[in-house]
Amino acid sequence: YLTASTSEGFGLTLMEAIGSGLPLIGFDVPYGNQTFIEDGQNGYLIPSSSDHVEDQIKQAYAAKICQLYQENRLEAMRAYSYQIAEGFLTKEILEKWKKTVEEVLHD
Incomplete structure (x- = not known):
């Protein structure tokens, strides 16, 4: 899955991609992509800077x-994406909310 976004708050499409077991490629920005892409594990983060011109961006993605294909790591990255997605299952989110509410009530 390729994402060219440089301003993604949460990244629902990224969550859908990891839930489908897809490797991801996107910009290394301090939100969104870093939540779902672990560089070299389930995809790649491309350095982002204001100096990137269109041709450089295309070359970096290419x-x-x-x-991704030359290293023959597609299956390993697919499995890692599924692993990351598990943290966003309803039961996991419910437990996180429960813990947060308990912390707020007891502090």
């Missing part, structure tokens, strides 16, 4: 797509 290089990561090639790397």
